Amino acid sequence: MNIDFDGKTLSDEHIFFRSAGSVNPVVDRAEGIYLYDVDGKRYIDGMGGVGVVSIGHNVPEIRDAAVAQMEKVCFAHPFHWKNMPHMELTERIARFAPEGMTKVFLCSGGSEANESAIKLARQYHVERGNTSKYKVISRWNSFHGNTIGTLASGGMRVRRDLFTPLLTDMPHIASCNCYHCPFGLEYPSCKIRCAHDLEAEILRTGPDNIAAFIAEPVVGAAGGGLIAPPEYYGIIREICDRYDILMIMDEVITGFGRTGKNFGIEHWGVTPDIICTGKGLSSGYTPLGAMIVHERVFEPFKSGRGFAHGYTFGGNPLSCAIGEAVLKYMEEHQLVGNVAALEGRFFEMGRELLELDIVGDVRGKGFFMGLEFVEDKSSRSPFAPSLNVAGRIADRCFKNGLIVGAGKGSIDGVNGDHINLAPPFTCTEADLAEIIAILRSSIEEVR
Numbered sequence: 332m333n334i335d336f337d338g339k340t341l342s343d344e345h346i347f348f349r350s351a352g353s354v355n356p357v358v359d360r361a362e363g364i365y366l367y368d369v370d371g372k373r374y375i376d377g378m379g380g381v382g383v384v385s386i387g388h389n390v391p392e393i394r395d396a397a398v399a400q401m402e403k404v405c406f407a408h409p410f411h412w413k414n415m416p417h418m419e420l421t422e423r424i425a426r427f428a429p430e431g432m433t434k435v436f437l438c439s440g441g442s443e444a445n446e447s448a449i450k451l452a453r454q455y456h457v458e459r460g461n462t463s464k465y466k467v468i469s470r471w472n473s474f475h476g477n478t479i480g481t482l483a484s485g486g487m488r489v490r491r492d493l494f495t496p497l498l499t500d501m502p503h504i505a506s507c508n509c510y511h512c513p514f515g516l517e518y519p520s521c522k523i524r525c526a527h528d529l530e531a532e533i534l535r536t537g538p539d540n541i542a543a544f545i546a547e548p549v550v551g552a553a554g555g556g557l558i559a560p561p562e563y564y565g566i567i568r569e570i571c572d573r574y575d576i577l578m579i580m581d582e583v584i585t586g587f588g589r590t591g592k593n594f595g596i597e598h599w600g601v602t603p604d605i606i607c608t609g610k611g612l613s614s615g616y617t618p619l620g621a622m623i624v625h626e627r628v629f630e631p632f633k634s635g636r637g638f639a640h641g642y643t644f645g646g647n648p649l650s651c652a653i654g655e656a657v658l659k660y661m662e663e664h665q666l667v668g669n670v671a672a673l674e675g676r677f678f679e680m681g682r683e684l685l686e687l688d689i690v691g692d693v694r695g696k697g698f699f700m701g702l703e704f705v706e707d708k709s710s711r712s713p714f715a716p717s718l719n720v721a722g723r724i725a726d727r728c729f730k731n732g733l734i735v736g737a738g739k740g741s742i743d744g745v746n747g748d749h750i751n752l753a754p755p756f757t758c759t760e761a762d763l764a765e766i767i768a769i770l771r772s773s774i775e776e777v778r
């Protein structure tokens with residue numbers, strides 16, 4: 332397809348993204364919470380891209396920081412050099428992170444951060460003489476990345492199925508999903524069976540084989556804002572400690588403020604061993620990810636061979652300068668506080684959509700909201716995947732000038748379609764109201 336714009340004719344025929352023939356419009360520019368296509372049409376970035384954009388688009392301070400760093404040095408590898416932005420950013424991340432989590436390994440995104448954590452967990456046990464420990468337990472309805480290692484640990488069947496022969500046999504436990512409890516129970520009489528399922532799986536697989544447990548505090552793409560009961564992560568922490576298993580929190584979406592606290596796990600008052608992040612760390616201004624490690628896990632790496640892992644772009648000065656500018660902006664403008672302050676109103680407005688006959692559940696935390704659509708509210712039964720309900724609603728939102736995320740088809744064939752909202756932290760109450768209003772009319776138009 333040829334596109335004429337700005338005196339140029341461009342073609343999209345060499346872009347290999349999922350499939351050929353995308354009908355997506357061409358983006359021209361972005362400002363604050365808005366993106367504009369080449370015809371000048373405005374879209375609200377209700378999904379922050381894909382749960383990425385936190386401080387808003389086109390912030391001059393970030394551009395200035397990037398230009399200033401480019402005028403000095405863009406690439407100097409940690410093999411040969413220390414660099415100032417690397418030191419500044421890791422120091423700021425350590426300040427942002429829960430107490431004791433002071434060691435920061437940088438990379439280029441969420442999959443790399445999780446892949447690093449899986450390898451770190453393995454090596455941590457080897458360094459302490461437990462050479463049989465390597466498996467990572469995760470949950471169904473989870474997503475930890477699209478590399479082979481993270482896909483094996485993830486639990487999103489629609490993304491795993493095609494690649495199963497490539498995936499090592501990692502154990503999975505039930506997801507934490509109160510709307511469709513995998514055990515057919517109800518909170519609180521369930522006594523948090525889904526958390527205790529971790530211990531059952533450890534005993535089944537053998538504690539000597541297990542290196543770590545990984546989970547998203549609030550499930551993103553794989554579950555549309557699934558959230559655990561208050562007791563859940565305390566139980567998980569105790570079980571991990573009992574069997575010498577590292578607790579990894581995948582905070583690629585929830586990290587750096589999206590839930591109204593610096594990190595999602597803080598809502599449960601629990602300190603994990605490793606936090607993996609990406610997305611909001613750079614607000615999309617550059618590819619950037621981080622693995623944040625507790626001092627006690629770093630201990631065996633202090634001497635000897637160190638961590639046998641690394642990436643070309645980890646700690647490069649340009650990405651670090653941009654990440655540092657983003658987090659500084661976020662702190663100076665108290666954007667995490669804005670999310671916490673507006674969460675109540677956002678969810679109040681979101682829950683009003685439960686009046687609509689196909690909206691079965693509205694859930695999430697902070698500025699991450701998932702809506703699940705059901706064919707029948709009393710039985711909570713999903714629409715047939717072929718109806719592509721969430722996909723059609725997302726397309727209608729797009730036409731109406733709002734970008735949302737869609738779980739197209741049912742979530743792992745179990746839960747039904749969902750839409751995710753993850754707007755920039757700079758949204759005002761009026762912006763959030765506009766997002767919900769467009770979503771409401773789009774749902775009504777598709778019904």
Ligand code: PLP
Nearest residue numbers: 440441442474475476551583609
């Ligand atoms: N973990 C979670 C929870 C995610 O949502 C994602 C991406 O959507 C990833 C990991 C993978 O991150 P990336 O696409 O930056 O590799």
